Amino acid sequence: MTGIRTDSVFARRPFRAHTDRFYSALGERYGLPAPSAAGLRTTFADMVRTLRALPGHPLHEEHATELVVLAHAGTDAEASWPAPVLSAQLPGVRRAFAVSDLGPVSGFAGLEVGGAYAAAMRCDRAVVVLMDQDRPIVRAEDRTTWATRAVTLVLGGEGPPLGHLDVSVTRGAAQTPGLPPSSPPTTGAWWHLPDTLPAVEDVVVTGYDPTSRCAGRCRIVPAGRQ
Template sequence: MSGVRLLRAERGRFTGRAGVLDDDGHRDEVAAYFADMARPFGVEPGSEPAGQSYGEMAKALVAAVPADEPVDLLVLAFSVHDMWPGRATATYLSHLCPGAPLSFALCDQGSATPFTGLRVIRAHGARRALLVVVEQASLPYASTAPLPVEHRGVALLFGGGPDDGSEGLRQHTGVEPGAVPGLASAAVAGLSAGRDARVVLSDALAAVWPGPPDHVRIPAGQPTTGVWWHLAGALGASADVVVLGDYDPGLRYLSFAAVPVRA
């Protein structure tokens, strides 16, 4: 089978701080760690750690994978780091996931990270693969990076087979805002041609290319999970394919993916 199809999806909002931070000793250690890491860059620590742990968040999402549907590959995608430094979170999630899949994490690509995760899944050719996209909304120091409004996570279970990673995906680097409309129009046209497609744009992409009126525009506030949250809710929708589009204005990454959502 070529490419991947969305089989199952789970999404969740999380409140409060990570459970691991309820321990006074561990919270102090985490605060000291981030203070030491930030200080060489002239950034002083702010409030005490109050964010979320991706291991704790994703544990609830991974539990949605049925025990009789083992997973071969798990990819954890995030942009903002979590509040449990030093933990091998992807390995921990592999231990929880049916099938004990090969697992690893992707980061440092901004909002393009989940798209790269999907590219890896397609190229790997796993029978079943789980893409976990997470973001938490609190850092214990000042940051110029846009933080999400809420702690959110999405788990997407895909089925498929080997692929070269290109069909159904478009990723461009070094894209200035003025070049976005032309590339975006071509990508959406190519990915939706001959299909009953729903097109979903992140707020950052819609700001420089709103597209036709029938395109769905995701509200601001969730820079990493935004379009993927919508995809999780679109499983079984009337459209055959959901075309996701996102633009990272800081890193100049422009990404698109076409995901079949109906058998």
């Protein structure tokens, strides 16, 4: 890993009327409120467009990125499909796709799958973006704290290495006793990581999704100890 940054300033807007009607009808049988009842929001596609336009952000450096992986805890409340939006805005990227529906483990899965693709494609540089939004459609009893923010990790490319990532996702795992939940789910475990890197000792990030019974673990070995 050669870079990591956090972003939390994104424009907000009302739900689009046609998608609000669609998802309201879809969620009615499950007792879910209309998306518009949650107020203004930012879609994952909106977030991708914002990050792409930020000078200095890894997605802004189009010529240097060969692979982009997006990761978010669940499906966007609007049908905005962020990966195709990103592909259209980064025509030079060889592959861009998203990993979702694994709750707090989505980021770990994105890094694991992204690393496998980067190796198979022999990429010099890959970017993994973990995203949360503060207006998801969830059940009323969901007590997760949500926020709109992104954590971007750069794998390879130019720049001094921050450390080597050893990422694993274990299916059918039991939750480790005492493991705190990530809030918001995708970025929660990673949000303060830039403050701890570069590090002298190994840094370990963990996450667990009780719905899929998947556990994620990422060990960051300092560059000088590899």
